[in-house]
Amino acid sequence: MANIAFIGLGNMGGPMAINLAKAGHQVCVFDLSADAVAHVVAAGASTKASAIACVQGAQFVISMLPAGKHVDAVYLAENTGLINHIEAGCLVIDSSTIDAATSCKVAKALATKDINFVDAPVSGGVGGAVAGTLSFMVGGSTEEFAQAEPILMAMGKNIFHAGVHGAGQIAKVCNNMLLSVLMVGTSEALQLGLANGLDPKVLSNIMSKSSGSNWTLDGYNPCPGVMDNVPASNDYQGGFMVDLMAKDLGLAMETSLASQSSTPMGALARSLYAMHAASGNGSKDFSSIFKLFNKK
Amino acid sequence: MANIAFIGLGNMGGPMAINLAKAGHQVCVFDLSADAVAHVVAAGASTKASAIACVQGAQFVISMLPAGKHVDAVYLAENTGLINHIEAGCLVIDSSTIDAATSCKVAKALATKDINFVDAPVSGGVGGAVAGTLSFMVGGSTEEFAQAEPILMAMGKNIFHAGVHGAGQIAKVCNNMLLSVLMVGTSEALQLGLANGLDPKVLSNIMSKSSGSNWTLDGYNPCPGVMDNVPASNDYQGGFMVDLMAKDLGLAMETSLASQSSTPMGALARSLYAMHAASGNGSKDFSSIFKLFNKK
Amino acid sequence: MANIAFIGLGNMGGPMAINLAKAGHQVCVFDLSADAVAHVVAAGASTKASAIACVQGAQFVISMLPAGKHVDAVYLAENTGLINHIEAGCLVIDSSTIDAATSCKVAKALATKDINFVDAPVSGGVGGAVAGTLSFMVGGSTEEFAQAEPILMAMGKNIFHAGVHGAGQIAKVCNNMLLSVLMVGTSEALQLGLANGLDPKVLSNIMSKSSGSNWTLDGYNPCPGVMDNVPASNDYQGGFMVDLMAKDLGLAMETSLASQSSTPMGALARSLYAMHAASGNGSKDFSSIFKLFNKK
Amino acid sequence: MANIAFIGLGNMGGPMAINLAKAGHQVCVFDLSADAVAHVVAAGASTKASAIACVQGAQFVISMLPAGKHVDAVYLAENTGLINHIEAGCLVIDSSTIDAATSCKVAKALATKDINFVDAPVSGGVGGAVAGTLSFMVGGSTEEFAQAEPILMAMGKNIFHAGVHGAGQIAKVCNNMLLSVLMVGTSEALQLGLANGLDPKVLSNIMSKSSGSNWTLDGYNPCPGVMDNVPASNDYQGGFMVDLMAKDLGLAMETSLASQSSTPMGALARSLYAMHAASGNGSKDFSSIFKLFNKK
Structure with missing residues (x-):
């Protein structure tokens, strides 16, 4: 079982995090909405005071955010970016639906710190998120895909390897x-x-x-x-x-x-x-x- | 087994007529191309000197023609139209893909002579025609559909009742x-x-x-x-x-x-x-x- | 000044006929609406009991009708068609906006009786019809165009010769x-x-x-x-x-x-x-x- | 007559700069292509070793560049951006056709140094650039438009004030x-x-x-x-x-x-x-x- 940080608990992110917890993973969640956090914690996750605190020591970081600018900021913002706090060897799984260019930019930046990355947008809607039957379209190397797949299986049914970074998007x-x-x-x-x-x-x-x-x-x-x-x-x-x-x-x-x-x-x-x-x-x-x- | 006249032996009509003959029906075919006729006759059909001769005494008349004007002419042309030679109670199955208005016009005219009619265009292409796996989309009354269905089964796999006359088109x-x-x-x-x-x-x-x-x-x-x-x-x-x-x-x-x-x-x-x-x-x-x- | 029959006195036809009358032509009008007729007669036109009566002896017949089927029927209907009543040498000007095929069909039929024809649809709307500033797009031979032009000038400003029969449409x-x-x-x-x-x-x-x-x-x-x-x-x-x-x-x-x-x-x-x-x-x-x- | 720096001497920029020089302005030009510079200098402009050198002391800076990223870099690049070298009170006229968002970003940044700005893309093509008959669509305040207009008149015929910053684009x-x-x-x-x-x-x-x-x-x-x-x-x-x-x-x-x-x-x-x-x-x-x- 893995140690997972989960950032972004909206209509999709919330049930996805819950399914990870139900599968037996250690899931530490963060969202700006205290209600969203409370709901997922009630289902078995833990939380910390900041996203930075969540990612420290995590083997996987998963994010589910509204747009490319949020993903860019969360990982790469000059002082507060998670890039400075995620450990080498960790795999970042960004399940947000965003432009491929931002996915590639984040992947490239994280690589400089030996952090792995896949873009892994989903289809299947809120229903699929709750039921754990989402499809994931994954962009990354063969090794990164292999690293991601067992974690994604806890949230979805079809895990597709679309190609290199950005290909999932x-x-x-x-x-x-x-x-x-x-x-x-x-x-x-x-x-x-x-x-x-x-x-x-x-x-x-x-x-x-x-x-x-x-x-x-x-x-x-x-x-x-x-x-x-x-x-x-x-x-x-x-x-x-x-x-x-x-x-x-x-x-x-x-x-x-x-x-x-x-x-x-x-x-x-x-x-x-x-x-x-x-x-x-x-x-x-x-x-x-x-x-x-x-x-x- | 039925007595069937088949008019129009192109890429689609030819194999359709052959499948009817193979199923054991008495099929009398007509086409302006002698080669097309010979090909189908070699597979078990008979022929006569004219379309008029073919339809005399037939229980079913099936046509497969290029466009609405041909269907109109074949059935309704002032002197040569088959309407004057088809027997009352016979079912005309027009499998041509044409405008619904012409289908309805022909249906209405034939009805004045107590001749039944369905429009029954197909999908499935030449491959489906040869294999006998066409889909038929049938327009006509419930009685007409029931009359058509067993004949169509010799040429296709899915026989759909789309609605009233014209609905097939x-x-x-x-x-x-x-x-x-x-x-x-x-x-x-x-x-x-x-x-x-x-x-x-x-x-x-x-x-x-x-x-x-x-x-x-x-x-x-x-x-x-x-x-x-x-x-x-x-x-x-x-x-x-x-x-x-x-x-x-x-x-x-x-x-x-x-x-x-x-x-x-x-x-x-x-x-x-x-x-x-x-x-x-x-x-x-x-x-x-x-x-x-x-x-x- | 010419002897003109005008068939069809709708929003466009009415003011067009009035402009012809104002220009000094002898205009005999017909429409199924008695009100429409009365309005144009009040402005100087005459009327007769039928379209057939109007066209007898006319040098020009002008029609302004809603659709191709009306034009076809008015001129070519088996017994009541004006074709049997218009004199040889007369020019028929059809200003209806219809399909070119019907224009050509009517032109061809009229030609068998030595009746000339132009299709002459208009642009410019009701305002242009009232003001006499319509544009006419005329299809017909050079001779037919020359015959039509002086009459059209009483109703419009730009008279274009688009080409042969149907070209106006x-x-x-x-x-x-x-x-x-x-x-x-x-x-x-x-x-x-x-x-x-x-x-x-x-x-x-x-x-x-x-x-x-x-x-x-x-x-x-x-x-x-x-x-x-x-x-x-x-x-x-x-x-x-x-x-x-x-x-x-x-x-x-x-x-x-x-x-x-x-x-x-x-x-x-x-x-x-x-x-x-x-x-x-x-x-x-x-x-x-x-x-x-x-x-x- | 004004002291003008002109950056970007492509198919459009070259003839525009020449027209300014012909109108009697002092025009100092810069482009990465030495040939392009030589051609304009031969027509009466001067040049200097860098864009930075050109803009020093200029009352107007005009740029004609391929895309938004170039405009952003030329004016705002961290160390080499012209923003640090243009004098307060100067008007920057960017005639590049780029996205309005970049125009607004540059305008806002320059304003912090009391440098005025208009976006002023053109229409009229190379022919209009050579003939001095371009149309300019100008985005900026009323004061900025008034400042730009006399300069633009040397290069074009129609100078339109489209609205605030970005409105030209x-x-x-x-x-x-x-x-x-x-x-x-x-x-x-x-x-x-x-x-x-x-x-x-x-x-x-x-x-x-x-x-x-x-x-x-x-x-x-x-x-x-x-x-x-x-x-x-x-x-x-x-x-x-x-x-x-x-x-x-x-x-x-x-x-x-x-x-x-x-x-x-x-x-x-x-x-x-x-x-x-x-x-x-x-x-x-x-x-x-x-x-x-x-x-x-």
């Missing part, structure tokens, strides 16, 4: 850009059927068993009433928020710009999600994009 | 519009990963097991070398031609226009496939759209 | 497709400026005097408050209705499909206008698409 | 995003006309005098042969390079992402230009996007 934005296209394309197709008299359950069944089959259509249908237990049948509550999809599409577009790639579908999805968020749907599930194609 | 264009979006979106995502250093096999595996999973990524990967036995690994030969996808997207757009639906992704896919066809790729497999996003 | 859909792109592009650019703190008047002035200059930005600004006397500053009342732009974009897309052209921007504009119409803005001016990009 | 990206949409939309419309038999000169003339009128159609026509003296009639040589338009669209997209704006047309134009550049057209004029819509 790239895999995540590619997947989520594709996911957004699947959702918009599925919504358009279902609405086109509806507008021409088809029953959406019948059409969904046909396409799911044909070449239109995809993750959103088959198990996360955006048309209300087609499936039980999906956000569409619960007024688009829960699930994966439009604002978070918009954030991930922002990262995908930055990646596309930086590599001068052509991503017309991804770019269209980005603008449609921005439009949808701007008209007040930011905290709805991302399948609510279906409504954008409603006929009055 | 609508389901087909919805599915194929969605399929085109899946293919373009998957191509963009894989190219974005490639441009940022990821191995396309690794990325495909990750996304297939994550929320990016879809029919094109999982079994028909557009990136050369990721999968064996797909057109992408055979210089985009075989499979489903760009020109045919462009035709289906044309039908999808006409359906979208007629119902004043908003289908931005489908419309973008249509223009990208038109662009791709115009630059000389019309007879390549539709997964070759991947090349549109190549970096030099 | 093609020019119209090309222009209006481009117009829709200008309006959406201008709306996006102004909203992007607004969201980043710029004054829309200042930004409009800069772009109008730079390479962003275009008809919509310079004289029909979609941002409320930038210009007086445009629909945007009058709650998007008046002007060119979203539903009419959607109709014209439908014709543009049919033209694009028929010629297998790639028109991604036009197709995107079509879907955005369909989306905008579906959310209840069909009778607003087409510059109201600006609102689609509003930040909450 | 925002105006530039809004304008150029719109410009790209005009160019793509015009190309599509002309190609649609061509594919349907229209003469592009005739169609261009009609649309230019109608509501399709825009800067690209009217004076920079992308169809070869329609206009003399434009890149389209010279194999798309000269003019405004595809790679530069792609760079500006990258800045526009970053601006759109940062403000969570929806810019579907701009985003589509960005992907089409990236696609066009990737297939080997990066150094062609941006009107060559017309070729993307060619029918074989």
Whole structure:
């Protein structure tokens, strides 16, 4: 069992830390929110007065933070950066979804102190975090991946080695850009059927068993009433928020710009999600994009 | 066993007719191409001098024709239309992929002579036609569907009842519009990963097991070398031609226009496939759209 | 002065007929609405009991009808078509905005009776129709154009010879497709400026005097408050209705499909206008698409 | 006459500096390329051994650099930044096209030393730089704008005050995003006309005098042969390079992402230009996007 510091106990980080503790690891957690800390401590973790105190002596440091600037600051800030307090040989696992450039920058800086690093963003949402069934997309060397894998297994089900540092982030934005296209394309197709008299359950069944089959259509249908237990049948509550999809599409577009790639579908999805968020749907599930194609 | 007339023996119609004959039906075939007729007759069908001669006394008439105008002409042309020669009680199964309006017009006209009708376009390509594993999307009444089903089973695996007359065509264009979006979106995502250093096999595996999973990524990967036995690994030969996808997207757009639906992704896919066809790729497999996003 | 029959007295046709009468022509008008007829007769035209009666002895027949099927029926319907009543040598001027294929079909049929034809759709809206400042885009032979021009001058200011039969319609859909792109592009650019703190008047002035200059930005600004006397500053009342732009974009897309052209921007504009119409803005001016990009 | 330091003598900066010298100003220039310096010195400027030496005692410092990172480094680099050498009261005019955030950062830093600043990106291309007819879009206070205007008049014709610091950059990206949409939309419309038999000169003339009128159609026509003296009639040589338009669209997209704006047309134009550049057209004029819509 390992000695683990966990920084960032939000909707995702909290249950992830709890699963580590449940698996028998020694988990010392830190967050600016005392409530968030208390909740995880109640489930078996310990805490200390600062992130710096937490990482001292840890074999693993895991972080789950909102954006690249937070990751940069937590590890590399001039005086307060954890880089000066993490021990050589320790593995830093950053599970935040951020730009690959920041992941690489942090990896490179930590390497100068012989600290290992993987970027390991997740998919699977809050449900997956609680159930311990997340997917991890990991960027780092073969050795770093091998070091990370047993720890990640306590929080997830599929642990993918995407490639070198930053590759985990790239895999995540590619997947989520594709996911957004699947959702918009599925919504358009279902609405086109509806507008021409088809029953959406019948059409969904046909396409799911044909070449239109995809993750959103088959198990996360955006048309209300087609499936039980999906956000569409619960007024688009829960699930994966439009604002978070918009954030991930922002990262995908930055990646596309930086590599001068052509991503017309991804770019269209980005603008449609921005439009949808701007008209007040930011905290709805991302399948609510279906409504954008409603006929009055 | 039934007495079946089969009109239209192209790349799809030929093997479909052969499968009916192999199943033990009496199949009388007609096509303007003597070679096409000879090929099917050699496999067990019979032929007659005209389509009119074929349909006389038939319990089922099946047609597989290129476009709505051909279907309209074959059944309804003023003097030569089969409507005047098909017997009451017979079921016409039109498996052509055409506009729903023509399907409905033909159904309505045939009904005045007590001839039943279903539109039953297929998916599955030439491979599925030969193997007898096509999917049929059927539009017609419950009685007509029941009448059609046992015959269709000799040619396909999945027989879907999409709804009333025309619904088969609508389901087909919805599915194929969605399929085109899946293919373009998957191509963009894989190219974005490639441009940022990821191995396309690794990325495909990750996304297939994550929320990016879809029919094109999982079994028909557009990136050369990721999968064996797909057109992408055979210089985009075989499979489903760009020109045919462009035709289906044309039908999808006409359906979208007629119902004043908003289908931005489908419309973008249509223009990208038109662009791709115009630059000389019309007879390549539709997964070759991947090349549109190549970096030099 | 000429002897003119005028069929179709809607928002456009009515003032056009009045301008012909004011110019001194003998104008005999017909419409299914008695009110519409009475209004034009009060301004100096005459009427008869039927369209057939109106066209007998006329040197020119002008029609202004909603769609291709109406034009087809008015001229070519089996028994009631005007083709059987218009005199040889007469020029038919169809100013309806319809598909080019129908224009060509009518032209060809009329030619068998030695009746001349031009398609002559207009731009300039109701305001231009009343003021007699419409633009006409004319399709027909050089002789037909020469025959049409003096009559059109009584209703418009710019009379363009676009090419052979149907070319007037093609020019119209090309222009209006481009117009829709200008309006959406201008709306996006102004909203992007607004969201980043710029004054829309200042930004409009800069772009109008730079390479962003275009008809919509310079004289029909979609941002409320930038210009007086445009629909945007009058709650998007008046002007060119979203539903009419959607109709014209439908014709543009049919033209694009028929010629297998790639028109991604036009197709995107079509879907955005369909989306905008579906959310209840069909009778607003087409510059109201600006609102689609509003930040909450 | 003013004492001016000019940093960055590329295709644009060189002729701009020469125009300042010709207008009678004392211009001290610096560039890493000795050839570039020699060329401008031959036209009347002076030079010194370093940028730092140039700015000492200058009343104005003008920079024309490739990207935000260069501007940031030139002014703010820890030891070598010009901020430590420019005199209080001096006005820095940065004419580089960069992100607004960097402009604001530099402005704020310089203000701590009582150095004034405007961002003043240009439009008009190399031709405008040579002829002294550039447009400047200026971001800064009213006082800073007043200080800048007389100097800018020696290099340009239209000097626009866009707003506060950064507003010049925002105006530039809004304008150029719109410009790209005009160019793509015009190309599509002309190609649609061509594919349907229209003469592009005739169609261009009609649309230019109608509501399709825009800067690209009217004076920079992308169809070869329609206009003399434009890149389209010279194999798309000269003019405004595809790679530069792609760079500006990258800045526009970053601006759109940062403000969570929806810019579907701009985003589509960005992907089409990236696609066009990737297939080997990066150094062609941006009107060559017309070729993307060619029918074989």
